[in-house]
Amino acid sequence: MLQYVFVEHPFFALTSLLYLASTIAYGLAWVSPSRLPGRAGTALMVAGVALNTAVIAGRWVEAGRAPFKSLFESLVFFAFCIALLYVVFERLYKTRLFGVAAGLMTFGSMAYALTKWDAEIVKLPPALQSGWFVPHVMVYFVGYAAVAIATGVAVVQLLSSRIPFVHRLTTMKAGSVLSGEPLDLDRISYDAVRFGFVLLTVGLLVGSVWAKSAWGDFWVWDPKENWSLVTWLIYGAYLHLRKVRGWRGDRAAWVAIIGFAVVMFTYLGISMLPTAEESAHVYTGT
């Protein structure tokens, strides 16, 4: 299988390896007093993003359409979104602490993509030949990436109150943390959810407008629509909980994690539902 992956999809495989290498480097930064592993992690992650961009662009040209049709293509794009957003977050919050979480997610997404064999370029059916296709998918996946990062931060947040080593990492002044300041994990997670929620809202509504222009109905109770609504309700509840009830810390982190679990089911699990056959959203090759 690995031989097949490396021979037939070398650039996808290389991108995965870059993400894996960055994960390892970020992991080393946790335990090394030197700044070198952390910097290497960032460099590898940026290289991964660059190669991932090239891979997506190449496939876009080869397919003559946006490469978001199959599960394989969407996973590659998902990895790209997580990596890109993580790099921005790293600069924004001046910390490399979450590099391992982001690296694991990007590598996991690429590795899962490479185990899918629907790597061939399939034709775009008439329903997907719409100006709404690209914005709908892009907005959603950047939103997914944002809540994925929020979840990574939430996991670190939960672990930091239970594992002294992780707690030290979140407050250390050298190595993984660039700024030298203790991190407000709760705030970072909230910022990511907030950003993701806006995009999930726009994605849901753009999808509805697209459904109207394609089928004449803005809401058809498609399983994916329903689960997207559930996702939106959960993150809506998260924001309400923070704003009104003042939920912070572990409880907010758990809601963020549950929300992401539902996001993942919405993304990957719809094909398991008994109503999946009636959905217009089930990926080919699942």
Add this chain to the structure above:
Amino acid sequence: MSTSPTPAGPSPAASVSAGAREARLTTLLVFGAMAIGAILQIWIPPGPTTLVAATGGASLVVLGLSFVVPGRLRSTLSGFRFTSSLLIALAIFAILGTLILQGKPAELYRAKYPAVAGLILALRFDDIFHGLPYAGLMALFGAAILASASLRLPLSARRAGFFIAHVGLLVSGAGAAASSMLSVRGRIDLFAGGDVAHQVRVTRGGVATGAFEKLPFQLRLDQFDLVNYETEYRIGYYEKVRIVREGVVMDDFKLKTSFDAYRVDVFNSRAEPIPDLDRHRLPGGDSFRVKAFYPDFEVATRTTPASEGPPALLVTLAGRSTWLQAGEVVSTPDGTLAVAFGQQRPAPPPGVSTSVLVSMSDRQAVVHRADGDGAQPLAEGLSLLGGVVRIDRLLAHSARGAFYQTRSREPRNPAVVIETSVHGLVSETLATAAQPRGVFLRDGQSALVFEKRDKEVKAFLSHVTAGQGPTFARAVISVNDPFDFGGWTLYQVNYNPEDPTYSGLEAVRDPGVLWVFVGFALICVGVFYMLYVEPRFRGGGIDRQAPVAPADS
């Protein structure tokens, strides 16, 4: 959806007591709404009208009661506990709607969910989103939005986002209600060449109701185009999978991936395809490569020198070269001239006016006519009958074998030679797209198939003319590109691959959709404003002023 800021001040005991009362009231409202809906549903069947009427009516009643009934009803409606309970209940309904097939015949539920079919049908969960329990929750949701939005009045820039988002929810909800109650949807089936429609066959939930709605205009289908993607020839990789079909477990082959048989320059669509001769690794560990690609395949024969075997002659007759072995004849298409070749002098072919009889042992070429023969010594390069016949080559002994070639560059009969390596054992197989068959790999668990793909629909387009009195308009309707005319929107939804003149259109008149989209815009603006603009009024932190919940809250 919610809510007022948590009030400060009351004693812990009072807070607990108030919280317990709110929890009880929330439980009563949410479960009460569902229970009342379930009971009323015995007499009132689910449907869009039921949903809208019940939601709207109950919503206003609940809201009205919250203003006149003493106690905590209004504050409960606008509180977070109520909102969160309601959101959870709505989410559960949304999930149930994806677990239970919707809108199917009762027999299907009895067959598919034998243990719970009775419950599903009794609670009308077969149409869960149009039932009264769901309407009850939606009514509470509407009342909650109105109650919590009203708490934001008078409006200020510091809290406009919440208000705008909730007004957006109300507007889109009202639009959806109008859409559900007032919209008309139906099918128009037309055939190209001037077929005209004056009415719509009304449908509900995709099923014809038997009713018709007259169109305020006439619609003519002038032309229908079914556009396919360009034909491709690919090598599909199939793997054996176990499937259950009609209750029987069986093996089947499923397409896992496919490979190019040839490559096309994506930047130059006119360039000729180049065979993809690279070796490809397969997931099971085997490998293959396309050893040869023939766009217009045929089997030809080739004659070569040999140490033994019959003599052979390469002759050009009327510009066409042919190898002849002893005993064979070649003639012109009109049959007036022939060349016969033999070890001894061959007999003249019957019915041919002029023949050239070539004898290998005599080393002679005899031009035979009705008025007599003329012999010449046989030699390579010998030209006869003014150059119409030319002896090109002579072989004392020859062998003849078949070989593959392409007649032209056009893909009239594509074929490939696939070289597979299975367990290190290399073999070759000829595969033609006209007669696809599997080249089996490891233990018969997977196979390669050279196949033609030419039925993939790229677009279907209806060229229509709509006329209403002196006004008329022409348009091309395709999927994702509907046509608005006379208050109706026409969508391209169907075609028939067996009848390229048929076009299926969906006609929709929906007065509510504009408000749905206005509501959507307000929700987007409100959410963005609430999360990114409002915090600036509060000095940078949206939730810095919010109270932190005690550990046990």
